[in-house]
Amino acid sequence: MTTPENQPTIDRLAALCKALGHPVRINILHQLLREDRCICGRIVEILPLAQSTVSQHLKVLKEAGLIIGEVEGPKTCYCVDKVQLAALATAISALLPEIKLEQI
Amino acid sequence: MTTPENQPTIDRLAALCKALGHPVRINILHQLLREDRCICGRIVEILPLAQSTVSQHLKVLKEAGLIIGEVEGPKTCYCVDKVQLAALATAISALLPEIKLEQI
DNA sequence: ATCATTAATCGTTAAATTACGATAAGCGAT
DNA sequence: ATCGCTTATCGTAATTTAACGATTAATGAT
Numbered sequence: 290m291t292t293p294e295n296q297p298t299i300d301r302l303a304a305l306c307k308a309l310g311h312p313v314r315i316n317i318l319h320q321l322l323r324e325d326r327c328i329c330g331r332i333v334e335i336l337p338l339a340q341s342t343v344s345q346h347l348k349v350l351k352e353a354g355l356i357i358g359e360v361e362g363p364k365t366c367y368c369v370d371k372v373q374l375a376a377l378a379t380a381i382s383a384l385l386p387e388i389k390l391e392q393i
Numbered sequence: 394m395t396t397p398e399n400q401p402t403i404d405r406l407a408a409l410c411k412a413l414g415h416p417v418r419i420n421i422l423h424q425l426l427r428e429d430r431c432i433c434g435r436i437v438e439i440l441p442l443a444q445s446t447v448s449q450h451l452k453v454l455k456e457a458g459l460i461i462g463e464v465e466g467p468k469t470c471y472c473v474d475k476v477q478l479a480a481l482a483t484a485i486s487a488l489l490p491e492i493k494l495e496q497i
Numbered sequence: 498a499t500c501a502t503t504a505a506t507c508g509t510t511a512a513a514t515t516a517c518g519a520t521a522a523g524c525g526a527t
Numbered sequence: 528a529t530c531g532c533t534t535a536t537c538g539t540a541a542t543t544t545a546a547c548g549a550t551t552a553a554t555g556a557t
Contacts, residue, residue: 296416299416299419299420299423300416302413302419303413303414303415303416303418303419304414306410306411306413306414306419307410307411307414307415308414309406309407309410309414309485310407310408310410310411310412310413310414311407311411311544311545312400312403312404312407313545314407315403315406315407315410316403318488319403319488322488322489328503328504329503329504329505330502330503330504333504338546338547339546339547339548340503340504340505341504341505341506341507341546341547341548341549342545342546342547343504344504344505344506345505345506345544345545345546346545347504347505348505348506349544360504360553360554362503362553362554362555363501363502363503363504363552363553363554363555364502364503364504364554365503365504365505369489371489374485374488374489375486375489377485378482378483378485378486379482381413381478381481381482381485382479382482384422384423384426384478385426385473385475385478385479415514415515417515432533432534433533433534433535434532434533434534437534442516442517443516443517443518444533444534444535445516445517445518445519445534445535445536445537446515446516446517447534448534448535448536449514449515449516449535449536450515451534451535452535452536453514464523464524464534466523466524466525466533467523467524467525467531467532467533467534468524468532468533468534469533469534469535498557499556499557500555500556500557501554501555501556501557502553502554502555502556503552503553503554503555504551504552504553504554505550505551505552505553506549506550506551506552507548507549507550507551508547508548508549508550509546509547509548509549510545510546510547511544511545511546512543512544512545512546513542513543513544513545514541514542514543514544515540515541515542515543516539516540516541516542517538517539517540518537518538518539519536519537519538520535520536520537520538521534521535521536521537522533522534522535522536523532523533523534523535524531524532524533525530525531525532525533526529526530526531526532527528527529527530527531
């Protein structure tokens with residue numbers, strides 16, 4: 290059995306985890322949740338990273354579907370797609386369906 | 394603010410996500426959960442990958458603390474650390490504390 | 498029309514990841 | 528003591544990632 294039936298689901302979960310798999314991107318998510326929505330420049334001003342680097346991380350998060358970016362004039366405003374983030378938490382929980390939380 | 398107070402927590406979360414950020418490693422977790430515990434060779438026989446590659450992925454999961462490996466003679470038996478996996482799900486959920494699940 | 502601001506993209510470099518075959522190491526059985 | 532089985536590690540090559548500065552593109556204001 291080289292390819293489980295639900296490989297697309299697995300690939301999707303892996304992609305989401307991969308996008309979260311860098312401290313800077315978790316920090317960005319944190320900041321977006323804290324301020325609800327942020328201009329790219331706001332994040333640049335908070336993190337000790339070049340603008341191009343922040344933009345790259347935002348791109349990764351956006352392509353994974355974890356954040357949404359809407360252009361507002363010359364600026365781009367980002368916010369977390371909470372549905373996707375919640376779905377990720379649910380998907381990870383669902384990996385261990387047989388476990389009752391009280392057992393752990 | 395270049396360094397949030399809870400940076401170690403953030404780094405830990407990122408490390409866990411990074412470990413899960415590859416389809417093969419999710420497949421391995423799946424298999425370990427399905428059979429409860431597995432010899433390395435069992436996983437090699439299921440996945441279309443070389444033994445050294447599987448061993449490498451197991452190492453990544455083990456170093457992240459998501460699986461536990463115990464040597465049994467010449468074999469090594471792996472199983473998921475369900476506490477850690479549950480903690481990961483909880484940590485991701487905790488990113489959005491203000492949200493009630495009914496809202497989404 | 499020009500200018501300033503903002504963000505995305507390009508090009509580059511260094512480092513990390515992934516995959517493999519080959520080899521080594523550990524253990525049980527003969 | 529040796530052999531066979533199992534797994535970890537080594538060495539390597541190809542790909543991807545992460546970071547940066549520089550440039551481009553787009554918009555709003557002058």
